[in-house]
Amino acid sequence: MENKTSTTFSKQKKYLPLWIGLALAIGVLIGSKLNFSDKTEKIFATSSKKDKLNRLIDYIDYEYVDKVNTDSIVDVTVYGILSNLDPHSVYIPKKEYQHSADDMRGAFIGIGVSFYIYKDSIAVIRAIKGGPAEKAGIKGGDRIIYADGKKLFGELIQRDSISNYLKGEINSKVALDVYRPSENKVLEFKVRRKQVPLVSVDASYMIEDGLGYIKINRFSETTFREFESAHDKLKDHGVNRLVLDLRDNPGGYISTAERIVDEFLENEKLVLITKNKSGEINKTYATRRGDFEHGRLYVLINENSASASEIVAGALQDNDKGTIIGRRSFGKGLVQREMSLGDGSAVRLTIARYYTPTGRSIQRPYGKGNDTYYNDYEKRYRNGELIHADSIKVADSLKYTTPKGKVVYGGGGIIPDVFVAKDTSVENETLQFVSRSGFMSYFIFEYLEKNRTQFNDMDFEDFRRNFKIDKSLSEEFIEYAKFNEAQIDLTNYAEELRRTLKANIAQQLFGPNEYEIILNENDPMLLKVLELEANKPIAEN
Template sequence: MGRQNSKSISNLKKYLPLWVGLALAFGVLIGSKLNFNDTTQKIFATNSKKDKLNRLIDYIDYEYVDNVNTDSIVDVTVNGILENLDPHSVYIPKSEYAHNADDMRGAFIGIGVSFYIYKDTIAVIRPITGGPAEKAGIRAGDRIIYADGKKLFGELIERDSITNYLKGANNSKVALQIYRPSEHKKIDLKLRRKQVPLISVDASYKLTDDLGYIKINRFSETTYNEFKSALDALKDQGITKLVLDLRNNPGGYISTAERVVDEFLENNKLVLITKNKSGEINKTYATRRGDFEHGKLYVLINENSASASEIVAGALQDNDKGTIIGRRSFGKGLVQREMSLGDGSAVRLTVARYYTPTGRSIQRPYDKGTDTYYKDYEKRYRNGELIHADSIKVADSLKYVTPKGKVVYGGGGIIPDVFVPKDTSMENETIQYVSRSGFMSYFIFEYLDKNRLFFEGMNFEDFRTQFDVDDKLAGEFLEYAKFDEAHIDLSNYKEELKRTIKANIAQQLYGPNEAEIILNEKDPMILKVLELEDEGHLDDN
């Protein structure tokens, strides 16, 4: 035992200089990294700004007197940071990410129905054409009451949980039980979930023998293919002119917008300029593949046409292609990139500015805060620019000239070549609001639920030419909406109300294309296009 101790002491003396040397070296290394003027908190922080946020959340987690959901605090914090950047840098929480992704992808995996939660039950508005539900025989008006044995009706029903049962992995099976009120019976069905398209081309049809119409509601991954198919079909029907409707289109993918523009511009025409933080400039040019480079073109825009819609309108206007009709567009000239935050949430961060081919930025100012930015509509309303083109304020310093000498302006949206005023009366705005909000759709669903046999077997052409909304049905809607109680007088807009009701019926019976056909019969911008066409024919003669 004594020999072992002596040997250990001998080894310790032998290696002591080495251990001391290593300790001193490590101490010098650490010392070189420290700043003794800093507090201890900062010494061990990789980044003091990030560390401050992390410490605060930890303090709340472990020390705060009450239990707090710190996930919600993080969400609020992220939103607060982004709100101080610009109005279009946004946070997408995990709970909303899947829906946002499907919307931009232009498809989802599911059974393929549009539905309402009607009286605590899933009521099918219409099966999506070509989807699993339609192929399985599900009809408008059916109630889906069970999915894989899970009850889908009752007071505690939630839309999110319903979606989870109807959506699923591609080719996965789901057993449904439906109730068909028209036949007073239950039906058991087995379906395979498939990819179901979220249509971004709302309508495509002929306005006249040689004039086509296409309406795009957003620019998703599938939009170009939808648009190209619609354009090719219209060309096969003999059109040589086209109305491209971008009204109320909030935008989407820049690459999709560029591909749509490419169909109209000749090879090597400049489409878009982008510039990032470091000053790097990228330019996009049209290719040889355009199939409508020589066709006559009209583009419809309004105050809700934004982002990618403005890229399309601006590129065409700056290249002297087509006629832009309507009202000044929204005014968004910032480019976002989606970035994952690692927990299922994401941020769309502004990474560049874009400019039209003449070099103009159409981004409106946002230095007075997000609230003021999004209330610009009210300012335009008060200024009168929604009614009079002369009320649109422009700055000579933001004047640009197209290759053919047309003067265009930057600084806040695309100003149309031909102005069409908005009907800003309260009654008309009320009709439009009620129609868009879905309130009218609920009324129509209830109406159709009682009258499906009347419309059974009726094709759209018969519906369009033979079915009219009478005073009785219009009056029932006014009573349903309690307009009389609100002292809203729609007497001067009765025909517009009837047309809107008819379009909503067409939407649920036949789809969005047919609804647009009904609405466009008296649409002021469509009528302006037809007026310009008539003037063109007179000039030709």
Template sequence: MTKNNPTNFSKHKKYLPLWVGLALAIGVFIGSKFNFGDKTEKIFATSSKKDKLNRLIDYIDYEYVDNVNTDSIVDVTVNGILENLDPHSVYIPKKSYAHTADDMRGAFTGIGVSFYIYKDTIAVIRSITGGPAEKAGIKGGDRILFADGKKLFGELINRDSISSYLKGEINSKVTLDVYRPSEKKTLDITVRRNKVPLISVDASYKITEDLGYIKLNRFSETTYKEFEGALKKLKRDGVSKLVLDLRDNPGGYISTAERVVDEFLENNKLILITKNKSGDINKTYASRRGEFHHAKIYVLINENSASASEIVAGALQDNDKGIIVGRRSFGKGLVQREMSLGDGSAVRLTIARYYTPTGRSIQRPYGNGNDNYYSDYEKRYRNGELIHLDSIKVADSLKYTTPKGKVVYGGGGIIPDVFVPKDTSVENETLQYVSKSGFMSYFIFEYLEKNRAQFERMNFEEFRNNYQADDSLSTEFIEYARLNEAQIDLSNYTEELKRLLKANIAQQLYGPNEFELILNEADPMLLKVLELEAATNSSSKEE
């Protein structure tokens, strides 16, 4: 304990008026910053926009006459704010975040099955190749009745609750009661949960002896690794040319797109330019000689190829690498960053614009609102650009030139080098719809329920060469889908319908690669690629 020292007090006493005066001066200065004529609320509001929103939510929480879920109000408010920015700045609610994150990571932790809710029961379509369920012996057609004793069938069952029981911590175990109709018995199967990939490479195979094919459905964290593996295998198999199918690919991570492009460009070739709010410019270059930098490449795009897909197509086109085949792409040239909002939700906020190597922006105008922006497909349909190349409207002010002198345009998507029109007939549109909606897939599942034994000892090559969907199957589907009642005449599309049915059977029995392989046998864009190849080979022989 320190004793008082009268001598020290006397020593500092003469400075006391100085300290008091200084304190009063500071107090007057601080006081001058407050307007004490205002009400108390205004003093502490600091007039910030954030405080205004916070205060409104508090008023509703504590003062509003009825009970209100203010969480939903916040969601609506955030969405309203973002809608006034641009079409690609979006809010991800807490309940959607896990699924969205899995989609971008390219994997989730679970047992690895694709399934339907069939007659109020989980019916396995197929176990994912290499996944935990396949290793444990779960087969297509199996019914999962219980998970660790929890009933998973009945009228009240829904897909979200099912997923919560089948997913779980990595290496955790779940015991399933599985009924196998083909053997008319119930099995107890224990599955150890593990990472299950969300496959980015839908298909990878040889079209001809030297021409390979890879289809990417997204650009997630795992896409490049999958792509690299597929590319190396094709190269080992003698492929020296590649078709990269980016149709209906909505995009994903820019960094993944850059790594994919890097495989086809020589070192130091420009891949991408980004520019942020401050005007800071960042340029990305090819970092090495890619595996396929000498190879010939065709890139397939359509009106649903967006974002990272357009980065790939634009970088290759602007570097005079490869041939872009198809229809004008979506037109998204904005860069988003995901930011957490602290409660399990997040926002993807546009932070920059990107430009292709020639300096063109391919972002479509969005000043007339989101509804107008997303109805662009209808406008393209009406103005005929899905059918005729010369219907695509381009502005001379947005004209750019590649190093070899090819003219390219900005202002709304990547315009292909070789145009392939879309079949816009009602019959074809109907076929595409019923195939993509899952309706045909559901029909095929019911077909396999009755005929699965027919395919049990048939490998894919045997199926591909020997099985044909006959008239009776296509007629049965038309009746099942009630297309005859809708008076849709599919007489000119009989072969297309049969091919779709066969492809869907292949998907459920063998997987997505086999689905694409069968579907692509008569694909107009791939037939155009083969036509270009034949013309090139013929020209080379003449020379």
């Protein structure tokens, strides 16, 4: 008996590793199916929809006749799924995620320069104010030729690889060799990488006594702090009326928009309503911390003001605070949440709808597909609403009333209180495009390459008052534009062209704030603000 038992035990011992391995394999298989956020009855449930996709990808991986990058197939699949939801549920691939995250975070880790790949080298346009490069002494026009001994010039230079050498871990150092054309010598710098702000408040300045101006280009994590700082400086100059420019602002974080609205509304005023799939309703109210509750306010919007911009404009309009000036906004009333997909990519998925304080939804219909949805500008152009306020179509069924009796409408965008028509001429639209797209800035950089020294001892006020764009420079740009296949004749827009050229020079010499100051000198919406100001007593709120 003893021998038989010993023999049996020996056999069991022999197969013990096999049994342990099998048990572990079963455990891993079961574990892979578990979702610990699910209820118990769902844990062992299978999903035929998920299995179908997984099996198809496996078949292609192991059986398909040609080699296929299944990662790209997954990307296409994700894009396809999201395209069938709504226009604002979007996929962010891994290679684009860091840039997107930096943009929303409002900062990146680097040396703080804006640059061109000019001919075969990195040409610094401007060192960002307060950034590591500026503090080290790097200037506009400098060429960065080596970073930690790595050559950064030549025919094969690529912008993405350059950024990899200039960006890095916070507080890490990079040794730069910089050629300065104006001195015809190579300088050596050791620059410590720091957090460099991606500015979302483009400009803040006094238009006239008591009347301030703040322009916000998006709502990132840092926007409220930037806004608060800009507003504090304006208060030091005695601001009691304010222009908030949200034109061409595509939106961003709702929480940032709510904090900015809070600066203007009294305690317990309703700011925003959101409603999710299950019907859960959340309401946000203003607090006691508002810093501009009694000043006169103007908000500028246009057809490209969207999302968080519309939350701000809608909350103020529905609470009878300020005057909304411009044209009907984009019309986005959906809330997204960013969710990681586990491989460095992410999805921004629509999780709720939002409503302004009167209860109106400003989301435009999107049932006819994304192309139709995003081509709405052409429709607005054709029906005349960019030129005539009475061409804006509204539905009585979507009419709401503010506490003071003002009628407002839902159904697609914020309709301004005061309409300002758009100059829809091809020449003017093209001029705006070449100014803000960067097309003109390359021309200006080449101009400054030849003339930079004449601005060495000139501050912005001196530049603004005394520097004039001569006719030859305007004509040179027109020829440059024709050479680059723009094929436009800007002869009838000579004054606007000169102003735009001067604004672009100011941007490269002094920064975005000074660019906006000059560009706004004859701006139709700001002229409307001044017209309204002239007809109102100072004491009126």
